Amino acid sequence: MSRLGITGKLVFGLALILAGLGTALTTQAVSQFGQFLRQQATERLEAQALNWIEANYWQMVVIGDQPTLSRLVRDLQVKSSVSYVILANSEGAVRAAIGVPAGLSQAVSRRGDFMGRRWTEVRDGAGVEYFELEMSIPSTGTGMSSDLESMFGLASQARPERLPQAAHLGWLRIGVDRRDFNSRLQVVVRNNALLAAGLVGLAVLASFFFARRTVQPIAEMGKAATSIAGGDLSLRVYRGVNHSDEVGDLVRNFNAMAARLEHNSYEMARFRAGLEQMVEERTRALEQAKRQLEERTLALQEANSKLEERDRAKSDYISTVSHELRTPLTSIKAHAELLMDSPDPSPPELERRLAIINESTDRLTRLIGDILDLRRIESGVELWKTADADLRPIVRGAAELLAPKANEKGICLSVSTPDEIWARVDADQVQRVITNLIGNAIQFCSRGDVIEVSLARAASAGPFGNREGNFALIRVADTGPGIPADEHARIFEPFQQAKKAPSVAAGAGLGLTISREIVLHHHGEIWVESQPGCGSSFQFTLPLTRRPAFAAAAQA
Amino acid sequence: MSKKVLSCDDEPYILEAVSYVVEQEGYIALTAQDGDEALQVAKIEKPDLMLLDIMMPKKRGFEVCRELKADPATAHIYVVMLTAMGQERDMEHASECGADEFMTKPFSPRNLRKRLHELLD
Known part of the structure; x- marks a missing residue:
């Protein structure tokens, strides 16, 4: 049943x-x-x-x-x-x-x-x-x-x-x-x-239809309720919806309830979707903010580490400068005090100590001058006297300036400037670079070594920038002791020779650093090619300009 | 027998002044112009006192001092760091390396004279 x-x-x-x-x-x-x-x-x-x-x-x-x-x-x-x-x-x-x-x-x-x-x-x-x-x-x-x-x-x-x-x-x-x-x-x-x-059959039939009419809406509502319980809120009951009896009321109320449920569910889903979207947006915004913050933190950390690096470098630099200044000062102080404590110094001793004091003073003066020059160039306050100039006299002038010193040390200094080469330069500063390079070569070379200074044209600025064009290439090559490859870059840093290149004698300083700054200011490059035992070749380039008309006219 | 004092410095003029003072005070003056040389001389001569510069070619004074103190044969040598590096951290580093004393450049020959007598007599 x-x-x-x-x-x-x-x-x-x-x-x-x-x-x-x-x-x-x-x-x-x-x-x-x-x-x-x-x-x-x-x-x-x-x-x-x-x-x-x-x-x-x-x-x-x-x-x-x-x-x-x-x-x-x-x-x-x-x-x-x-x-x-x-x-x-x-x-x-x-x-x-x-x-x-x-x-x-x-x-x-x-x-x-x-x-x-x-x-x-x-x-x-x-x-x-x-x-x-x-x-x-x-x-x-x-x-x-x-x-x-x-x-x-x-x-x-x-x-x-x-x-x-x-x-x-x-x-x-x-x-x-x-x-x-x-x-x-x-x-x-x-x-x-x-x-x-x-009659009984008819009655049964009639009762069947009557029962169906009454029961079917209920059965459908049952099915719809199952579906609704299962989550499908879109179902409605159409059978019996027009009945004017209690079943009709029930069906209509059921449909109204289902509609309300569906509406509520829809509203809830919409609300939830909105909420989810909001959460997602917030999350995205937060993530972005976090990323930005991280980037900023990273940037700040980088900046900070750079600052620290610079600070340390500066501190090192000051420490080194102080050391470099104290060294000649020590000589001056020691020998001056020795003289003072010597009641009756012999003439050679007197002369020796005075000479040391004098030389150390010169060195100190030079050092202070270099420090100030480098500082001026680096901070951009150097006043450059730039003009179109033929590079040949500049190179020759530098060589001539140092020829006596080379002679004195028994070193052969040769110069080759085959062609006139014009560039827009500060002639004094460029000559200072060449003088520096020749001076260094003389300092590290021994008797019998050869120093060759040459001026030529080049099609590229050098090994760093990969720039092509018309350049002047000035080369100071020697047959001296040479420099290990791992020190080629370092020797251009301030005082690095004295500090880290123990194979050479003292006397290094800011020469190469200043030279590099000057060359960079002229948009050139400076580098060294060298191997221990095979001499060194310091080279730098300067961008060329066309020969000015007045110079051509003057020559004509 | 006279006490031996080993002066190490790459600056010849400073070395000249220090040696002069040492000899004048009646001690035997030994010299070295770089770190390696300083170690060699110290091991051979076993000086009583070393005046050690820091910024020297080949081997810095710190390393020379550390090696000396690590070697039982030379650990007894009294090491005076004589240097133009006068900062706090340099002094700390020097004492970490086992240096006995720290003297800054420029130094006074008079003070050096006095200190030599105090340490060696």
Whole structure:
């Protein structure tokens, strides 16, 4: 029953009730109708029998012979469609009979109601059942009864006690086959049963549709509720939505509830989406801010480390400068004090110490000058006297300036300037670079070494900038001790020679640093090519300018 | 027997002045012009006192001092750092390397004379 559903249950229940009701009603109707039919049949038969008696009374009484009676009996059998007819006189003796089945007694009971009628059920030898009417044939009461009685051969002493003799002529027995009698009833019963069954079927059908109509919306709501519980809020129930009953109300309320749910869900989803988007945006903004902050932090850290680096470099530089200044000062101080403490110094000693003091003073002066120059160039306050100039006299001038010193040390200094080369330079500063380079070479070279100074053209600025164009290349090459490759860059840093290049003698300082600054200011490059034991070749380039017209004119 | 004093400096004029003072005070003056030479002389001569410059070619005074102090044969030598590097961190570095004394340049020959007597007599 649990699998039957509400519709099934309703229909089943209704059908049960209706079937019971129908059966009861039909049974009742059939029973009553049967009674009615039987009564009708008996009354009709009684009436037909009476009519027959009345109509044929005189023939029976007056003629009364056997053929007449047989004909009358047959007439009755045919007219009334009965199975058999038995006519007996008042004594019970059979006068005429027709259609009497075998095995049926022809005797007359001579019992009956006050009108002499009696209905019985009889059975023939074959077991066929009959309804039988036994009725007395009353006398008409016309005063001829004695005659009639004589005609019928009735004996007055044989009369039944309950009937007045005058009113009783004989007996008539009419049998109707019970099957015939029942057949009409059966038809009625069948029809009734069919009608009842049809009505029950119709009722079941109607109840089914009614139940469906009521239950289906509920079932659909159940399905929709399941879907809603499952998350699909778009479902609505359309069946039963127009019903004006409680189910209709329920469906409409259900739909309204679903709509509200869906709306709320949609709003919530929208809200959540908005929230998520907001969170995402905030997160992105935060991440960006974080990234920016990190970048800034990184930049600051870099800047800070650069500053620290610079600070350390500056501190180192000051420390180094201080050291470099103290060194000649130490000589001056020591020898001056020794002289002071020597009460009577010998002339050579005096001369020696004074010379040392003098030289150290010069060195100190030079050092201070270099420091200030470098500072001026580096901080951009140097006043450059830039002009177009032929580089040849500048190179030659520098070499000539240092030729005596080279001679003195037994070093061969050669100069080659094959062609006039013009550049826009500060002639004094460029000459200072060349002087520096030659001076260094002389300092590190020994007797017999060779220093070659040359001026030439070059198609590129040098190994660093990868710049091509017209350049002057000035080269100071020596056959001195050479410089290891890992020191080629470092020697251009301030005091680096003295500090880190222990293979060479003292006396280094700011010369190369200043030279580099000057060359860089002229948009040239300076570098060294050297190997220990193979001499050094310091080179620098300067960008060329075209020979000025006035110079060409002057030469012409 | 006279005490030996090893002066190490790459500046000849300073070396000249220091040696002069040492000899004048009656000690034997030994000289070295770079770090390697200083170590060699110290190991051979086992001087009683070393006047050690820091900024020297080949090997700086700090390293020379550290090597001397690490070698049991020379660890006893009294090392006076005589240097133009007079900053605090240089002094700390010197004492880390095992130097016994720190004297800044420019120095006074008179003070050096006095200190030599205090240390060696």
